[in-house]
Amino acid sequence: MSLQSKLESGQFAISCEFGPLKGTDTTEIKENIEVLKGKVDAANVTDQQSSVMRLGALVTSYLAASGGLEPIFQVTCRDRNRIALQSDLLSAWVLGIRNVLALTGDLPQLGDHPQAKGVFDLDSVTLLKAISRLNEGYDIVGNELQGKPAFFPGAVVKVDSDTEASTELQIAKMERKIAAGAKFFQTQAVYDIDNFAKFMKRVEKFGVPVMAGVIPLKNAGMARYMNSSVAGVYVPDELIKKMADAPKEERAKTGIGIAADFIKQAKSLCQGVHIMAIGWEKRVPEIIEAAGL
């Protein structure tokens, strides 16, 4: 069953994500596809994640689709103007890609090519509008298409914000994204179930499926790093302590256990889970199993 059918029929959906590497070696991509297919409903394919140049998300999504793993083609506005974005979307549809995740993208200055010009001709909201227009059979300036796609467009939202302004801006933007055509949301990683419940209470009235973001912790250092350096990620102290107290050989198991516990609790609050394993892609089935999904 496709991700779209699953979310539209109200079933709990599972997605994960993996990114292409720098270079033309697709061995790991193919290994990930083999491990993940049949275990998740869909997998995000990241688009030059963290502004680091790599193999493209379009071709990697195509490899996933043809290998039996439904891709969610991530599209950022950092590297392409509206002409290239629309063209790549049409290409994606022709290549059998059905899900698109619209993102603004990180600044190039944060990646490995800080000299690059950040494009940002469109942003996540106006890109969603473009996708909706393409689905209707027109480009964004109103020219008719010969043959139109029927994408299932998604977007992202941050659950934990550190300021009132940031929280309110996230919700306001979520509404703008929905108005622009977003049909599902994946969240930034969440660890505090109470915060997540509060967030869901505010957004459930929008009636758009939300997939809770989960990043399994590998060690306490990773948790501390995310707290200090990753916007919108908040790992509670008790979880950091749990990771720090775990003996080295038990750490992975502890991190996976924390992720599984969160998924179990989140299941009644939202419509799906999005597992960002960051290098642990091959352990995603283990997390799903531990969560009893």
Add this chain to the structure above:
Amino acid sequence: MIVSEQKPLEEILGYLEGEKSVFILGCNGCAQSSGSGGPVQVTEMKQKLEEAGKKVTGTKVIDFLCEKALVKSALRGRIEEIKAADSVLVLTCGIGIQAVAAALNKVVHPGCNTVNMGGSRGEWEGSERCGECGQCLLEYTGGICPVTACTKSLVSGACGGASNGKCEISPDRDCGWELIYKRLKERGRLDMLKVDLEALDHGKLAPRPEMMSTSRYALEQSDQEVKEQ
């Protein structure tokens, strides 16, 4: 105002390689305010170049190097010194350097880099910036420009990269959208966050064809007329 900064001395000496003598020009306008090409910097440059073994045939600081007619009239009495030099080093913005290169039949070296100010045009530097986008959105953003206050020039709201109200690019830079949020809240206009704005029209953001490479100064015009006569 246009902000410029002096190029590293090694770069300037590289330009002057193979030349023995140079005439130095500075500007009393923006370059003086920038500390890159006023009287003080021109004197300092003369000293540095002499230390490096160059002969400085003369120096001159003009009020506005960006105005070709002014450049010509101000240099009328200095022609011999300029002629005696292999080249002219100009310490000012990119416009001034181009104006001098157009006004003098001489090899002209740039002594400064012109810095992108991210939209500041006022004489008195405040925090407000204008992106000259031709589609002013200040009505919807509490009077704070999203084109210049947001690092990504986002018109649809914050990107989610901010931490503690600061932009992901630097802890010293405020998130423009958080500033907009606070202003809108203060003025009771949070409803503006729901207004559906179109993507920026970059056709309007580019300078209009008639604004490119032309000047609307009457003086420039009269200079042309003098040439034609």
